[in-house]
Amino acid sequence: MDDKNDKPLLVSKLDLSFREEIASQPGGENVKRCFACGTCAAGCPITDIDEKYNCRRIIRQILFGMREEVLSSPRIWLCLVCYRCYARCPQKVNFTDIMRILRYAAIKGHHVSAEMLSRVTELDRFSQEVRHDFIDHIFKPDKEIAEKIKLKIEEKLSV
Ligand code: SF4
Ligand code: SF4
Structure with a gap:
């Protein structure tokens, strides 16, 4: 997954008010x-499958004032909101809630459409349903369940 985060940093584009904005909101303190x-x-389970997704890096970018790079990145939509990072952080940074703040800021700044939040919520539900069916299939392999999973995925891809 490529995005603006992979391009060289331009010091003239840094915006130090960004970190103050995040810190002023509930969860970002x-x-x-x-x-x-x-x-x-x-x-982080996402870092496990995408080494370019890195909570520490995103926080560094916030602190450096890389507003555009962070808010326009598709990576802020990958988080599963599992709170593992929050539970393990020695500084109680609460990256999970910071991610929520970033998503709202991305919508407010028109980096993505207003429907993005509901699409991600829908996708999370879909993932859970498919996972549920896969577990069912592991315990009771049968063609009907396999076909159900295939149809669900095809239906989602056609939207
Ligand atoms: S909540 Fe934290 S650990 Fe969980 S997916 Fe998001 S960034 Fe990773
Ligand atoms: S202090 Fe917390 S948020 Fe910062 S890198 Fe360590 S675990 Fe992550």
Whole structure:
């Protein structure tokens, strides 16, 4: 997954008010406490499948004022909101709620459409349904369940 985060940093585009904005919102208060230990990224299930997704890196970008890069990145929509990073953070940074703040800011700043939140909620439900059917299939392999999974995925891809 490529995005603006992969391009060279332009110092003239940094916006230090960004971190203050995040810190002023409920859940974002501790963002400046991050000391870049990386514990959050080490336990993140998304980092497990996409090494470019890194909580520590996103927090560094917020603190450096990389507003555009962060808010326009597709990566802020990958988080599963599992709170593992929050539970493990020695500084109680609460990256999960920071992600929620970033998503609303991305919509407010017109980096994505207003429907993005409901699409992600729908996608999360779909993933849970498919996971449920896969588990069912592992315990009771049968053609009917396999066909149900295939149809669900095809239906989602056609939207
Ligand atoms: S675990 Fe906490 S302090 Fe360490 S990098 Fe992540 S957010 Fe920062
Ligand atoms: S809440 Fe998001 S960023 Fe934190 S560990 Fe879970 S998936 Fe990763």
